[in-house]
Amino acid sequence: MAHEVRAVVALKKGAPVSVETIVVPDPGPGEALVKIEACGVCHTDLHYREGGINDDFPFLLGHEAAGRVEAVGEGVTDVEPGDFVILNWRAVCGQCRACSKGKPWYCFSTRNATQPMTLLDGTPLSPALGIGAFAEKTLVAAGQCTKVDPAAPAAAAGLLGCGVMAGFGAAVNTGAVGRGDSVAVIGCGGVGMAAVAGAKLAGASKVIAVDLDRRKLERALSMGATHTVDGTAADVVEAVRELTGGFGADVVVEAVGRPETYEQAFYARDLAGTVVLVGVPTPEMKVELPLLDVFGRGGSLKSSWYGDCLPSRDFPALIDLYLGGRFDLDAFVSETIGLGDVEEAFEKMHRGEVLRSVVVL
Template sequence: MPYTVKGAIARAEGAEVEIVDVVVPDPGPGDVIVDVEACGVCHTDLSYRDGGINDEFPFLLGHEAAGRVSAVGEGVTHVEVGDYVVLNWRAVCGECRACRRGELKYCFATHNASKKMTLTDGTELTPALGIGAFIEKTIVHERQCTKVDEKAAPEVAGLLGCGVMAGIGAAINTGEVKRGESVAVIGCGGVGDAAIAGAKLAGASKIIALDVVDAKLEGAKEFGATDTINTKGLSEEEVVAAVQELTGGFGADVVIDAVGRPETYRQAFYARDLAGRVVLVGVPHPKAELTLPFLDVFGRGGSLKSSWYGDCLPERDFPMLVDLYLQDRLPLDKFVTETISADQIEAAFGKIHDGSVLRSVVKY
């Protein structure tokens, strides 16, 4: 029978988060129920709340989650009741044109649950990134569950569900950072610090962190930054010159923009070496526009890439990264600034705005 549990929703653009009763249906074919143990407060949830993704309100927020499978629907074979899982929003279909050409990371038809969660009056909820995990129980497709080693605490493992994976993957998968290369990362929030950690894992020899807050630059060193640049008050030319000074006058081999603003992207574009790579992992505002001299785009060569979810494959990447964490080779626990209760989510959004946390994590 259906479950009625507490969940965090956004009813309208800019409205404060509400904790309300949510009806979670019985799992349909291919669906599973997951008892959420922890869920990170991600900037993407704030973007949903503020209308920066779409207008399909009301939203059931939350998506960076870990928990245990408590019920399965007909035909489920991927997981079993009791499995410890991290939720993902790239449950590849295996049949779309991207999957058929072997580019699973670009799947155009990822799986989601067959049934909708609702308010008690029957109003359907749109789950953030097809997950909706600021809730005691959620319903997802079986392929949205990735089994990992249960020795990793849920508040740590769950972060791989979005921001940390996005940053690490931007460096390793999208940027293809190689041993001995130089990397610059613009923006030292959770995603940017994860990109720094990813560059370190890949063997980068110089990792330059750029931000406007000294405390965040100091924090970036914990994840592997070898050099820092405070860009507050600097012109685009000064930022570029500062990166070039640290890279023999040439610019970085890979520059990762973890902010996603036109001005930071221009910094990334010009701060790379000729034929270097630019990776955009920060999500731009829908109305933002970028202007670059067309001849510069042609003349600098290299590649300009966007990184979606760190171009990850959850079944491959999540267990590997959890294993690296358990081997003390990846400091995932350092991303958790605080653990909170569900009624503190709205306050946690404010901390995202002021940059005082890497991740607040709701524990259930």
């Protein structure tokens, strides 16, 4: 039986989103129907609305979500109805060349539900990152459901589904921040703030937050930053070097996704240091660096896919850290809102007023 539910849809490029009634099918083989309890408003959803990802309108937005499994399809064994789960957008296949090499966080053949969700007139919807969770219910591949401790509130837990995991993982998994390291994080939105928190938890001795917004820099101090750099008032590269004995940071996380900030990250790292790009650029952006500098400075230039996370490993571990009082997911929740408030939440996010608005159903 199909389910008619309310959901937030971007019908056409650049137009305000609207709450529509959509049709969600029962799960088929390998699929799960999830009743959404909470979903964060991520900048990626705004990218979808603006046509910055692709032109497959209409989009069913939302992807940072937690909820309860309501039904599962044939062959599903890892989750069952009633399980509290965080949704992920990289359900590993277990069979591709990355998975077969023991590196499933790089899975090259991640899975989504195969049945379409539609508008009432039958128009297929493109779910954001294969999830589409600004909805009362959504259909996903069962592997996109990661079971976690139900003691965690959905509004906080769901944020691990994208931004918090991406930033935390960029520092801890991709950047391999260790005890005593110096770390700089360029861009202190939700992803960058999670990188700050992750670096602190990993034992970094110095965590330098860089942004153009003083409000974000003040917030970063509460999340674990030891120093801040206001990019409107100082040369970022020189400021980071000055704070690290003239050498540069061991790890620099670029959480903006722009050529100019990537160049700052490149030159703000120590020799043989690591640059991690987790900010998402747009297709037309290009970086130009002297090849001799790339060679001469050594080290690593890395891109971080979803914080190089393995949801089955990382989500439960971070929830346990949260419940143990060591990782403050609540600090990322700026406000809770309803389905009809997503467009206003986009405006607040654009103005830098919130870390995360979270839709609670």
